């Protein structure tokens with residue numbers, strides 16, 4: 624993503640054919656889902672989405688997802704940020720960054736079809752009372768799945784609006800009981816070159832790792848996601864479990880997590896190790912702090928078409944009210 628020069632936005636560089644982003648190519652159920660979510664948002668703000676069918680085991684089809692039962696989140700939805708359309712499912716699931724499956728935008732979609740996500744365990748380690756290896760379902764099961772419509776802003780200056788399904792990270796952390804020494808939470812992606820062709824090449828130190836300061840992880844916006852658009856996560860979006868921190872650049876939102884460690888020291892993070900001058904530990908969305916090679920003042924909305932103009936990027940990606948206090952005594956130019 625970031626080692627190349629910023630290309631101009633043509634269809635090729637966003638990896639979509641014109642037909643991929645026309646509504647007629649959406650499944651009817653997707654369209655219904657989008658229509659219904661509009662209604663529930665206007666209504667009581669609560670309502671089951673996607674019917675509550677039992678999970679169908681061992682679906683063989685590439686990119687198969689199964690419906691999830693989630694409650695519409697009462698608070699953390701995009702509604703109050705204004706009139707924004709959900710990114711169409713096909714765009715959000717065929718234009719991805721997931722370097723384990725290749726560096727091209729359509730590589731994750733094309734190469735992750737056979738990725739095996741069951742069984743899947745997450746190891747809980749470090750400064751925490753309830754250490755152990757958990758089935759990922761057991762981490763989320765005690766909590767109510769919520770649907771949260773979040774803006775998503777990649778450091779490459781493209782943006783989406785995604786209805787994620789997940790549980791609040793702070794609830795999971797509280798149940799795990801970190802010790803008083805835990806000041807950071809570190810996350811790690813699966814390392815399995817047999818399944819992940821991108822991990823066979825040079826240039827990267829695998830596995831992909833990310834981290835948050837404890838107060839960031841405990842912020843109510845931080846979401847541990849198991850689904851999107853009312854269904855389990857497609858492989859290319861980080862199945863079966865990923866992080867989403869909507870006020871930070873997208874690379875903080877680590878996919879396909881197998882390890883969560885509680886640490887005293889700030890953990891290393893992948894893009895910061897690769898290019899520390901370009902990607903900081905914090906990586907909060909900030910239109911005033913340019914990337915050394917491009918401006919972050921504006922962003923392209925994925926799916927908006929070839930000739931659409933960029934829109935302004937918002938401080939903390941529009942979540943200033945929720946997160947600005949975390950950084951009140953920090954110089955955001957230095958702590959990028």
Ligand SMILES: Nc1nc2c(c(=O)[nH]1)N[C@H]1C(S)=C(S)[C@@H](COP(=O)(O)O)O[C@H]1N2
Pocket residue numbers: 624715718719720721722723776777778812831859860861872873874875876877878879
């Ligand atoms: N393990 C892993 N997680 C990752 C990445 C990656 O390459 N590997 N890419 C990141 C980047 S740069 C972005 S923008 C988002 C993209 O998420 P999406 O494909 O669901 O939109 O995933 C992030 N999480």
Ligand SMILES: [Mo]
Pocket residue numbers: 624720776777778779872873874
């Ligand atoms: Mo990104």
